[in-house]
Amino acid sequence: MSGDRNADPRFPRGRHPEQDGRVKIFISSDMEGTAGVVAWEQCRPGQQDYEHYRRLLQDEVNAAIDGANQAGGPHEFLVNDSHGRMANLFPDRLSGEAGYLSGRHKPLYMMQGLDESFDAIFFLSYHGSASAGPATLSHTYNPAAIAEVRLNGRLAGESGINSLVALGLGVPVVLVTGDQTTAAELAPFWPEARAAVVKQSVSRFAAESLHPARATRLIAERAREAVAALRGSGAGPAARIELPATLTVRLRNPDLAEMATWLERVEPDPDDPTVVELVDDDPIRLYRTFVTLILLTRGIAE
Numbered sequence: 001m002s003g004d005r006n007a008d009p010r011f012p013r014g015r016h017p018e019q020d021g022r023v024k025i026f027i028s029s030d031m032e033g034t035a036g037v038v039a040w041e042q043c044r045p046g047q048q049d050y051e052h053y054r055r056l057l058q059d060e061v062n063a064a065i066d067g068a069n070q071a072g073g074p075h076e077f078l079v080n081d082s083h084g085r086m087a088n089l090f091p092d093r094l095s096g097e098a099g100y101l102s103g104r105h106k107p108l109y110m111m112q113g114l115d116e117s118f119d120a121i122f123f124l125s126y127h128g129s130a131s132a133g134p135a136t137l138s139h140t141y142n143p144a145a146i147a148e149v150r151l152n153g154r155l156a157g158e159s160g161i162n163s164l165v166a167l168g169l170g171v172p173v174v175l176v177t178g179d180q181t182t183a184a185e186l187a188p189f190w191p192e193a194r195a196a197v198v199k200q201s202v203s204r205f206a207a208e209s210l211h212p213a214r215a216t217r218l219i220a221e222r223a224r225e226a227v228a229a230l231r232g233s234g235a236g237p238a239a240r241i242e243l244p245a246t247l248t249v250r251l252r253n254p255d256l257a258e259m260a261t262w263l264e265r266v267e268p269d270p271d272d273p274t275v276v277e278l279v280d281d282d283p284i285r286l287y288r289t290f291v292t293l294i295l296l297t298r299g300i301a302e
């Protein structure tokens with residue numbers, strides 16, 4: 001059904017970039033995918049190394065903005081800070097006079113701020129999913145509750161799950177940055193998206209990273225290519241996500257799975273007490289159900 005998406009009135013297309021040449025880009029920024037980052041302490045406010053690594057993250061976000069602007073800019077940007085307490089960037093140091101959406105409790109979480117007026121989405125400093133490997137600091141939303149998520153049978157990390165919102169609002173994901181596993185996980189859902197692989201994960205806690213100077217150059221180049229392709233093609237690429245879509249979620253224990261079935265449109269797997277299925281023909285409602293599952297199970301996750 002994804003091929004019919006452009007004609008489906010439920011999923012209006014984004015503003016056409018050819019209209020005025022300006023492209024409106026939504027950036028969802030995480031932190032675990034930044035070159036050099038290999039430990040939780042580096043991503044947690046108050047820890048010794050955090051101040052250093054948040055600057056490397058900021059440099060990568062700015063590189064993506066600067067690169068995009070090299071393709072017929074200046075363009076328009078909104079950065080949704082999506083990591084931890086969601087206030088990791090310095091707003092006054094954002095390139096491109098980007099808008100900054102920060103702070104905790106956002107109904108659309110890592111996709112808050114996206115609407116049909118955007119032309120493209122960047123997923124920056126993303127990381128591999130809970131059951132993927134090798135993947136530095138891999139997890140899927142809540143590491144204590146979620147063991148694995150599949151979207152229509154394919155392994156899905158946060159990039160795949162967040163793509164449901166992109167699909168619902170008709171805005172294509174055109175760039176992802178992070179390690180090799182993160183890039184591989186997005187590809188089945190957005191085969192035309194560019195990837196800037198800034199590190200090769202060795203394990204959950206080790207990676208061989210590009211020097212930050214090279215990482216930012218690579219990100220800028222991939223962002224420039226992604227925006228140039230978007231402006232050249234007239235219409236953005238479509239997601240390869242069939243509707244109705246199914247999220248198959250494996251939780252860390254049967255208690256968590258049972259709790260998940262309290263929600264509407266969440267069914268237990270008769271063969272596996274740790275697995276539930278979420279099925280919906282509305283991708284945004286499906287995403288919201290998943291986020292509600294995350295928030296609900298937080299109460300008993302260890």
Ligand SMILES: [Zn+2]
Nearest residue numbers: 030031083084
């Ligand atoms: Zn994160």
